[in-house]
Amino acid sequence: MKKLTVIVFAVLVSVMSAYAQHNLRSAYFLDGYTYKHKLNPAFGGERGYFAIPALGHLSLGVESTIPVNNIFYKSGGQLTTFLDPGISSSTVMKNLKDNNPLVFNTDISLISFGFNVKNSYSTIDLSLKTDGRAIVPSSVFSWVKGSASNIDMSNLRCNADARLELSYGYSQEIKGWLRVGGKVKFLAGLAKAEYIPEKLKLQQNGDSWMVESAGQGYFLLPGSQLVLEGTENRIDDITMNPFKDVLNVMLSTRSLGAALDLGISMDLAKDYITISAAVTDLGVISWNGLNHIGCPSGTHEYQNFVIDQEMTVSEQLSEFGGGLVDLAALQVNSTDAKLIDMIGMTAHLGIELRMPFWKRLSVGLLGTARIDGKYSWYEGRASANLALFRCLSLTANYAYSTFGHNYGAALNFHPKGINLFVGIDSFAPLLDKNSTLPKYMMATNAVFGLDIAFGKYTGRYTKKVKEAK
Numbered sequence: 001m002k003k004l005t006v007i008v009f010a011v012l013v014s015v016m017s018a019y020a021q022h023n024l025r026s027a028y029f030l031d032g033y034t035y036k037h038k039l040n041p042a043f044g045g046e047r048g049y050f051a052i053p054a055l056g057h058l059s060l061g062v063e064s065t066i067p068v069n070n071i072f073y074k075s076g077g078q079l080t081t082f083l084d085p086g087i088s089s090s091t092v093m094k095n096l097k098d099n100n101p102l103v104f105n106t107d108i109s110l111i112s113f114g115f116n117v118k119n120s121y122s123t124i125d126l127s128l129k130t131d132g133r134a135i136v137p138s139s140v141f142s143w144v145k146g147s148a149s150n151i152d153m154s155n156l157r158c159n160a161d162a163r164l165e166l167s168y169g170y171s172q173e174i175k176g177w178l179r180v181g182g183k184v185k186f187l188a189g190l191a192k193a194e195y196i197p198e199k200l201k202l203q204q205n206g207d208s209w210m211v212e213s214a215g216q217g218y219f220l221l222p223g224s225q226l227v228l229e230g231t232e233n234r235i236d237d238i239t240m241n242p243f244k245d246v247l248n249v250m251l252s253t254r255s256l257g258a259a260l261d262l263g264i265s266m267d268l269a270k271d272y273i274t275i276s277a278a279v280t281d282l283g284v285i286s287w288n289g290l291n292h293i294g295c296p297s298g299t300h301e302y303q304n305f306v307i308d309q310e311m312t313v314s315e316q317l318s319e320f321g322g323g324l325v326d327l328a329a330l331q332v333n334s335t336d337a338k339l340i341d342m343i344g345m346t347a348h349l350g351i352e353l354r355m356p357f358w359k360r361l362s363v364g365l366l367g368t369a370r371i372d373g374k375y376s377w378y379e380g381r382a383s384a385n386l387a388l389f390r391c392l393s394l395t396a397n398y399a400y401s402t403f404g405h406n407y408g409a410a411l412n413f414h415p416k417g418i419n420l421f422v423g424i425d426s427f428a429p430l431l432d433k434n435s436t437l438p439k440y441m442m443a444t445n446a447v448f449g450l451d452i453a454f455g456k457y458t459g460r461y462t463k464k465v466k467e468a469k
């Protein structure tokens with residue numbers, strides 16, 4: 001059962017490894033940022049670029065309303081978790097909402113390049129992306145800490161997938177003040193795990209629980225095999241080797257889809273005001289060859305798991321994951337199921353105001369909406385941006401979102417020949433100096449990239465134009 005917990009923790013406690021928006025929102029107004037086209041396909045590039053494979057654009061992040069120090073604790077000088085019997089229920093339950101969203105992602109550009117042709121800009125990008133999202137009700141914590149005898153975890157949701165994304169983007173300057181752009185994406189689904197209970201209610205019965213459960217989900221992970229027991233095809237374990245023959249998995253996938261990005265950008269008042277808007281990831285994936293999993297409607301008894309105080313962090317989390325799977329009494333209903341699944345859509349609306357006394361200094365406002373059903377979230381971000389020497393740009397910003405407040409920053413070094421950038425959408429967890437562990441919500445999206453730049457400079461700040469004073 002320990003191997004099976006990988007499915008659960010890739011969604012519920014993914015903070016140990018690495019959010020559903022892949023792109024660095026802090027860099028939306030950052031001069032020279034190579035991958036603005038991922039945020040808005042209307043944005044062009046100041047030069048052509050070629051990404052160094054796996055290093056050109058590397059993004060990972062996580063966002064949740066669950067504070068980090070509600071999951072991990074220091075006890076006796078050792079790191080432990082909320083599962084530790086020595087951590088009280090009142091300590092664990094503080095600062096939790098009734099339903100706590102958790103989203104995470106990674107985005108690795110395998111091949112990516114862009115180039116200018118007159119007043120147009122084209123990009124070709126092959127990326128490996130993972131998305132995970134969950135809703136974790138506070139009743140899950142009540143259950144593991146034994147703080148209630150009647151518990152309803154029916155609001156629990158979890159969904160994770162991995163896909164290859166091949167895209168072609170094109171933006172065109174229509175007039176000197178107007179650019180429009182679009183991007184076509186071809187999707188290949190590689191892995192998927194989802195479970196949505198229709199009912200998951202528990203009533204304590206001595207040292208055990210009487211569980212009313214019903215629900216269904218899907219599971220696909222190449223290189224893995226579900227181990228079943230009993231006549232009901234109950235899931236007992238899973239053998240996993242997802243990295244075996246990765247190239248063959250990518251080329252043989254039967255889960256295909258497509259998506260579309262659309263964007264517009266307008267420079268007004270002699271380039272002192274820029275208004276832009278975009279919608280990305282309008283699309284679906286047709287999943288094939290899925291294991292359709294579920295649990296039969298009815299009542300069953302579950303013997304509560306026991307956490308030993310001597311267990312390591314990984315052992316505690318493994319026990320917890322196995323307990324959740326056993327609690328739901330998951331079984332395989334079919335092994336070749338199909339599913340048409342929409343991918344999460346993201347909308348951006350931005351306005352940038354350049355200072356009349358120095359156009360290299362600007363302020364920006366960015367609104368972001370992630371439309372993904374019950375996993376949707378919203379954010380407003382204000383930034384101050386500075387472009388120096390035509391090769392160095394900086395930004396610092398503040399945001400408030402569904403997940404709380406945070407701060408972001410990014411730096412882009414883009415002289416002739418290279419483009420190096422690094423940024424983070426939230427460093428609030430690093431600001432608590434009075435605690436060994438951060439007390440803030442989990443909200444971190446970090447991006448790093450190193451690209452080869454080529455071609456004539458077509459950015460905003462040419463040598464021939466003097467800055468307005």
